[in-house]
Amino acid sequence: MALAKRIIPCLDVDKGRVVKGVNFVGIRDAGDPVEIAKRYNDQGADEITFLDITASHEGRDTTVHMVEAIAEQVFIPLTVGGGIRELDDIRRMLNAGADKVSINSAAVYNPEFVKAASDKFGAQCIVVAIDAKQVGDNHWEIFTHGGRKPTGINAVEWAVKMAEFGAGEILLTSMDRDGVKSGFDLGVTRAIVDSVNIPVIASGGVGNLDHLVDGVKIGHADAVLAASIFHFGEYTVQQAKQHMAAAGIEMRLD
Amino acid sequence: MSSKLCAVIDYGMGNLHSAHGALQTVAPDTKVVVTSDAEVIRKADHVVLPGVGAIRDCMAEIRRQEIDQVVAEVRKTKPLLGICVGLQAMMERSEENGGVECMGLFPGEVKFFGNDLVENGEKLKVPHMGWNRVEQVAHPLWAGIADNSRFYFVHSYYVQAANVVQVKGRGHYGVDFAAAMGEDNVFAVQFHPEKSHNAGLALLKNFLAWDGQA
Numbered sequence: 185m186a187l188a189k190r191i192i193p194c195l196d197v198d199k200g201r202v203v204k205g206v207n208f209v210g211i212r213d214a215g216d217p218v219e220i221a222k223r224y225n226d227q228g229a230d231e232i233t234f235l236d237i238t239a240s241h242e243g244r245d246t247t248v249h250m251v252e253a254i255a256e257q258v259f260i261p262l263t264v265g266g267g268i269r270e271l272d273d274i275r276r277m278l279n280a281g282a283d284k285v286s287i288n289s290a291a292v293y294n295p296e297f298v299k300a301a302s303d304k305f306g307a308q309c310i311v312v313a314i315d316a317k318q319v320g321d322n323h324w325e326i327f328t329h330g331g332r333k334p335t336g337i338n339a340v341e342w343a344v345k346m347a348e349f350g351a352g353e354i355l356l357t358s359m360d361r362d363g364v365k366s367g368f369d370l371g372v373t374r375a376i377v378d379s380v381n382i383p384v385i386a387s388g389g390v391g392n393l394d395h396l397v398d399g400v401k402i403g404h405a406d407a408v409l410a411a412s413i414f415h416f417g418e419y420t421v422q423q424a425k426q427h428m429a430a431a432g433i434e435m436r437l438d
Numbered sequence: 439m440s441s442k443l444c445a446v447i448d449y450g451m452g453n454l455h456s457a458h459g460a461l462q463t464v465a466p467d468t469k470v471v472v473t474s475d476a477e478v479i480r481k482a483d484h485v486v487l488p489g490v491g492a493i494r495d496c497m498a499e500i501r502r503q504e505i506d507q508v509v510a511e512v513r514k515t516k517p518l519l520g521i522c523v524g525l526q527a528m529m530e531r532s533e534e535n536g537g538v539e540c541m542g543l544f545p546g547e548v549k550f551f552g553n554d555l556v557e558n559g560e561k562l563k564v565p566h567m568g569w570n571r572v573e574q575v576a577h578p579l580w581a582g583i584a585d586n587s588r589f590y591f592v593h594s595y596y597v598q599a600a601n602v603v604q605v606k607g608r609g610h611y612g613v614d615f616a617a618a619m620g621e622d623n624v625f626a627v628q629f630h631p632e633k634s635h636n637a638g639l640a641l642l643k644n645f646l647a648w649d650g651q652a
Contacts, residue, residue: 186610187562188569188588225635230569256459261590261633281455283633306491308565308592352565352592381553383563406563436569436588438637 188436189400190230190407191424192385193414195220197266198237200246204363204412214415218253224414225258227421230436232258233286233355233385233409236266248280255281263311265355274301278309286355288313289328292335295349302350311385312351314339316372317359324372331359340375347380354380355409358388363412365391373403385409393419393427400433442468444646445482447508449474449499457488457521460632464643476508484646485512487626489523493548493595494535496523506541513543513624517650520626525597525619528626534595544619544626545600555612562612565594572617572629573608577652579618579625579644580607587637589617589629597628623650 195202195217202214214220221232234254236247244267251264264277265286274285291298291312302310315331316324316339324339343354356376358369368386377384386405390396390413399408413419429435444465446457454472462470471478479485487509489496500506509528512518520528532538532548540548555562569588574580596615599605607618609628618627625645631638 186571187566190568228635252455255455259456259460259463259633259639260635261592261630278453279455281453281459283456307594308490308567353567381561381563382565383567406568438584438587 186434188230188434189405189428190385191396191421191428191435192231192233192407192409193224193229193421194233194235194387194409194411196235196237196411197247197250200250202415203237204415214412217250218257220415221254222257224421225260228425228436229260229421230407231261231263233263233265234282235286236264238266248276251277251280251282263355265311265313269297271301271304274305278305284309284311284353286311286313288315291346292326292328292337295345298346298349298351302352307350307352310351311353311355312346313355313357314343314346314376315357315359316369318369318372322371322375324369324375327359331362339372340379343376343380343384347382351382353382354384356384356386361389362387364389365412367391367395368399368403368405368408370398370403373399373405377404377406383407393424396424397428397431397433400428401431442483442646443481444468444470444484444486445479446470446472446486446488447474447479447505448472449496449503449505451489451491451496451499451523454488456630456632457486460639461486461642461646464639465646468646474503474505476504479508479512482516484517484519484648486519486521487524487527488521489527491523492535493523493526493532493538493540496527497538497540500527500541509541509543513622516623517645517648518624519645520624521632522593522628522630525626525628526595528619528624529597530600532595543624544604544621546616547598547600548595549598550595551612557612565592566596566611567592569634570609570611570629575606575608577606577618577620577625578648579620579641581644583637583640589627589631589634589637591629593628620652622652
């Protein structure tokens with residue numbers, strides 16, 4: 185099969201700076217989003233995801249300007265997430281140069297929003313982000329508010345429903361693993377990937393390059409997302425791609 | 439020498455910043471404009487027909503804004519590049535949205551990948567999303583780009599060409615499909631060159647340097 189698996193560096197951005205927390209708290213500054221996005225583009229990243237974790241409304245305008253600046257310099261697909269609640273938020277991000285938007289809590293509160301968004305802008309630009317936590321054997325639930333608030337929704341069933349509602353892709357983050365560098369939660373990844381007919385991005389927990397390989401080979405993910413292993417210079421994106429290709433995974437190396 | 443003009447046709451379907459930005463980046467001396475004005479499009483040296491979203495909506499806007507008439511003129515006189523749904527709109531018809539008549543610049547149809555797409559026993563996801571190889575057929579727009587380079591695709595419908603001579607790039611995802619079509623001064627691609635990093639930028643640069651002679 186010729187379609188390459190994708191590596192997607194993720195920028196968690198707060199008040200105009202790339203940050204990275206452990207289990208969604210304990211923030212560490214990693215630099216300027218535009219510079220970092222450009223660096224990953226040059227290193228051969230397949231896409232870039234920009235997650236705005238700024239709480240305030242004023243911060244949103246900063247985000248729009250940053251997305252514009254990134255889109256001017258980065259010629260690979262760009263996904264923007266964080267605070268996408270209305271069709272106007274989507275329009276604003278697409279107009280700023282995003283190719284896709286990632287919808288998280290708004291989908292949980294109002295699943296019809298995903299339908300409306302997909303009808304309006306096309307499934308190809310609607311990513312539904314799922315934050316899942318293990319609550320029992322082979323049982324994962326959706327959490328909101330950065331992993332603090334349980335919803336009682338079964339993560340696998342939710343993914344299937346979101347695909348039916350018109351999501352073009354799923355960004356699956358394991359809240360147990362996020363920032364702790366012990367590898368993806370392969371159980372929930374595989375359970376969701378094998379249940380839906382849309383691409384799934386695995387996220388949360390990457391601490392070394394073998395974790396990326398496992399995400400694809402064991403978790404069956406179509407794409408793998410990582411942040412801190414790239415931000416602090418442990419690995420370049422190109423090293424990660426070479427490592428995955430050496431493990432027999434189809435990657436874009438040219 | 440006055441600078442060249444490239445018109446990116448805006449018929450209200452999606453954001454054209456990326457296409458505009460990429461074209462402007464590869465050709466700083468060319469004036470790249472996003473426009474729906476037929477007069478500007480007629481004056482341009484190079485014309486780009488992009489497109490995203492559903493074909494029914496795209497074709498409805500193309501007809502309502504008489505973009506089809508401008509394209510019919512342009513195809514005879516200057517280099518024209520179709521991108522993604524812009525390519526699909528150039529085919530005869532698409533089976534998306536229950537069947538939609540398109541502009542018919544190329545004979546052939548646009549078909550759904552299907553929900554049961556399989557390759558070597560592995561189920562393939564639809565949309566076809568990500569970086570896939572394109573096997574080139576000699577054309578000036580591939581100059582300097584290695585054969586089988588990867589480009590970024592995102593689509594659920596694919597072009598099945600009726601005239602194989604017009605296929606200028608071959609793609610494969612469960613089925614063989616036309617990743618690029620071309621004849622005379624028209625070239626059209628299913629992938630997004632504006633999102634395909636170096637290979638995509640090289641193709642756009644070749645297009646803006648192209649005189650329309652295959």
